[in-house]
Amino acid sequence: MTKTYRLGIDAGGTFTDFILSDTKGDLRIFKTLSTPKDPTQAVKNGLALITAETGLSAEEIVSNADLCINGTTVGLNALITxxxxxxxxxxxxxxxxxxxxxxxxxxxxxxxxxxxxxxxxxxxxxxxxxxxxxxxxxxxxxxxxxxxxxxxxxxxxxxxxxxxxxxxxxxxxxxxxxxxxxxxxxxxxxxxxxxxxxxxxxxxxxxxxxxxxxxxxxxLAPILQRYVAAIDAYFQDLGARRPVRYFQSNGGLAPGNVVTEQSVYAINSGPASAPQAALDVARPWAEKNIITCDMGGTSFDITLTRNGKANINKNIDFLRYRIGIPMIQVETLGAGGGSIGWIDDMGLLQMGPHSAGSEPGPACYGRGGERPTTTDAHLVLGYLNPGGLVGGRLPLDVQKARAAIKTHLADPLGISVERAAYGMFTIVNVNMVNAIRRVSVERGYDPRDFVLMGAGGATGAHITALAREMGISKVLVSKLASGLCAYGQIISDVKYNHMAPAPLRLHGAEAAKTLNDLFTSLEARGREDLSADGFSEGEISVSRTLDMRYVGQVHECTVEIGAFDVTLSTLEDIKAAFHARHKELYTYDEPHNAVEVVNVESTVTGHLTKPEHMHVAPGKSAARALKDHRDMVFNADGVAQNTPVYDGGALGAGDTLHGPAVIEEVTTTIVVEPGWTVTLHETGTYLIEADTAPGVSRRQAALAVA
The missing domain is CATH 3.40.50 (Rossmann fold)
Incomplete structure (x- = not known):
């Protein structure tokens, strides 16, 4: 019997990630360097890598895939540059x-x-x-x-x-x-x-x-049209049975013709799938409040889900351009593995936002990069395997990393290479913590009420340090972490947003009828779109939002309501939801004041079947996975301590380790600092918990280095 596959592709600034799953729950992750000048080349290189490692030809995979999904940075890159x-x-x-x-x-x-x-x-x-x-x-x-x-x-x-x-x-x-x-x-x-x-x-x-x-x-439309045409043609030549789906900034999938016509929805398509993936990874622990941190080679992306729902932004300034369409809130920071360290005019160490990217990459890649980067710091601190990344396919040069840090940072600051490297590490952490606060504290959420989810190839090196700084005591890192967004794509659904203006006051039967007719009309369009995509009525769901404000206010806030009939009686429920949301956002409400609607929106979703979870066999002894010891630095004094290194592939479900320790997976490295304990779950996720309640400790270290 021929297997059915599902393929997710997430093109980042430095790496392009591939997740391949089959009907039996076998999930595998692959990684190749991105090719910014020709993004389609990275797709071809990735499929060639899959063939080399699995023996499955690209034609065999694609022709037997129920879905091939692509998250792309093409639109984002065009807007940035x-x-x-x-x-x-x-x-x-x-x-x-x-x-x-x-x-x-x-x-x-x-x-x-x-x-x-x-x-x-x-x-x-x-x-x-x-x-x-x-x-x-x-x-x-x-x-x-x-x-x-x-x-x-x-x-x-x-x-x-x-x-x-x-x-x-x-x-x-x-x-x-x-x-x-x-x-x-x-x-x-x-x-x-x-x-x-x-x-x-x-x-x-x-x-x-x-x-x-x-x-x-x-x-962006002509850029996306050329990209979609090239990708679609390539997959059709490989025998694709269905059109390629593209991930949208609203957290759903859409065919290429929709992405071409509505290219603005593809701007943040890569990181927008992180919340869906995080909820799926956290399901065994019933966690629905999750902060997901995705650190790749170029950027650090943060998303937040509360009560199982991702933050959605509308009418925001993105890269200095006002965009109104609904987008998963992604806080992006120029802090990736390729972020360059430098000294400012005041003689202070800074990190990013400039990145070495994949061309030429960090100094330790040996591809011509000369400036010190976060990855170079990881290598000098002992966190990364000198034998190389991605299973050794990307060799690392420790001496070039040390030379770059010494020349550009350590000697000018008059400190050791190790102290300079730890200073780089700490400053990146502080920058990332500030970004995490923007999606949590600044929106009224206490990060201590959330689980921290690691995503991206470089996050594992920082995850316990970030959790300690934020006061978070529970961390989850999947074996698929470095391709978590690609995983999020293959478990996501098809989604369409339909909007309409509705300037009216929430009062009287006529207002209720107007709103109800408007929602019904919008949802009929969405159902028609999904029906054309092959979805039955039982596979479709609807959610509704209203942009509302008190009469006399200039700005409105978005309120989610149920998919119920809007009647004279349910108008009161809608107003109550608005008062509650207004108070949550601004600490007060005005129940005596009249409420008016400005805009309405219906999100119509077609639900797809999801691949099975990864399954890890029970472990026998964590000691069996011990592969090495390396000197590693965990403090600003730059003094190294001999630390055990474990092979993640040899760990089994239930195996437990105590920090300090490092776990090496094929596409990511997890640094478990002193004071943390890690256990591998049968679904392939590492649960990392603080031995004691974490406290703020890294800020002082950063000041000490500066």
């Missing part, structure tokens, strides 16, 4: 500069800095064209659409070589006819051009957010 498509904007006359005015907003930390540079505009001013038309806030037309203006804009776009166009008019969500007609003219005048219509992509109140979201989508 400003290498997206040449884009034009058609907007209401007088509003073409809204994306530059940005509501007068400056990012936190720079509000009073006159020297802080403005954001780079994705659409330069000469490619923004104002159109004579105007719709009022009640949806009535004050000025009809001037079609000659649209044609004139198209002529200029053609002359300028524009690849993609965004159309966004004022109050188009209440009267979309002007945008729809303008889009029709663009298609007539510029056949084959990529086109984003604001009221269709993001049908929500707020002109600046809608316009900015449309511009970002238009900027």
């Amino acid at each position: 400003h290498t997206g498509a040449k884009t034009g904007l058609i907007a209401t006359q007088g509003h073409t500069d809204s994306i530059e005015i940005r509501l007068g907003h400056k990012e936190d930390g720079h509000r009073y800095d006159p020297n802080y540079p403005p954001a780079t505009m994705l659409v330069p001013r000469h490619l923004r064209h104002g159109i004579r038309e105007r719709v009022l806030s009640d949806g009535s037309v004050r000025t009809p659409l001037n079609e000659d203006d649209v044609r004139a804009a198209c002529l200029k776009f053609r002359q300028a070589g524009v690849e993609s166009v965004a159309v966004s008019f004022v109050w188009s969500v209440l009267h979309p006819e002007h945008e729809i007609r303008a889009a029709g003219i663009v298609r007539e005048e510029l056949p084959g051009i990529h086109l984003t219509v604001g009221s269709q992509l993001y049908p929500q109140v707020r002109e600046y957010t809608r316009t900015s979201t449309a511009v970002v989508n238009a900027y």
Whole structure:
């Protein structure tokens, strides 16, 4: 009987991760260096690696796969490096500069800095064209659409070589006819051009957010279309039975045509799958409050789930661009294994945000990198196997790591190489802890109420240090940790978000009927999409949110409600949910004040069958897995202590170790500091617990080094 496979691919800045599962619960992880100049090459290299290790050809895997899923950084990289498509904007006359005015907003930390540079505009001013038309806030037309203006804009776009166009008019969500007609003219005048219509992509109140979201989508669409076309063609040549699914920033899967049309949803597609994976890994312990830390070669990504649900952000500034669509909240920090250490003008040691990436990589990779990185520090501290990473396929050079740290950090600071390396390690930890606080403390959550989940190839070296700093006493690290996001992809579902404006007060039967009809209409669209994807009614679920505020407020907050009929009586339940959420966010509520809705959203999910968990055979003795001892540094004094090193592949379920110790898996290394105990669970997850309640101790170490 032929096996059925499921393949998850997560392309990161340094490594591309592959998770391959079959119907019997056999899950395997593979890793290859990313190829930023041609992301499809990393996919080909990874499949070749799988063939070499399993004997299964790429054709055999793909043709027998029920799903092949891809999480990609192509869109993110284009936005970071400003290498997206040449884009034009058609907007209401007088509003073409809204994306530059940005509501007068400056990012936190720079509000009073006159020297802080403005954001780079994705659409330069000469490619923004104002159109004579105007719709009022009640949806009535004050000025009809001037079609000659649209044609004139198209002529200029053609002359300028524009690849993609965004159309966004004022109050188009209440009267979309002007945008729809303008889009029709663009298609007539510029056949084959990529086109984003604001009221269709993001049908929500707020002109600046809608316009900015449309511009970002238009900027990325041609890039994603070329990438999707290349990936789809490659997998079709391998005999794929179903189209490749792509992971979206909202935490769900979508086919390539959806990702191409709604490219803005693919920006954070990689780390957005972490919450789903974390919940699955933590299920044996019934843990639903989880902070997931994913440290790869380039960045450190943090996500948070509370009561089994991931934080969702809407209407946020991402890389300085306002994006309205719902996205899994991912706090990203320039702190990865490739983060470069340097000394600032005040003579203080700093880490990142610049990264050596995969080309040339850390100094210890021997690929031409000369600057000291976090990975070099790990090697000098004794945490990493000098024999190499990824099962020895990536050899490491200790002497080059020491030389880089000595030349650029230790000698200028007048300290030993070991102290400098531990200083690098500690400062990276402090930076990461600050980022963890942004998704927890700053949102009203106490991190001590959460489990810390390790993900990414480099997190294992920091995980107990981070937990100690945050006061967290329970840590989980899966054997699949370095590919946790790829694992999250293969256990995720297909998801569509449908939105609509709904400016009304929550009062009376008419308001209830309006909301109920709106939700019903949105969900019918979602069910139709999923039905076309082959889902039956029993495999579909719905969740609903409302953007609400007190009458007179400027900003609204998002409130999740049940998928019940909205009636006069359930309106009171909705208002109660809003009061509770408002109090949770802002510490107060106003039950006496009138409440109004601004926008509504329905999330329609098609549920897929999930692969079986990994299964680890019972252990006989942890001592059987002891493979070596290495000198390792666990304190700012730089003094090493002889520490046991264990082969993770030789450990069995129930085996227990006490820190200090290091566990070497093929694609990650777990550092268990003194004062922690680790036990391997039968599902292939390491449970690491503090022997005593952790306290804040690393801050002093960081100050001592500085």
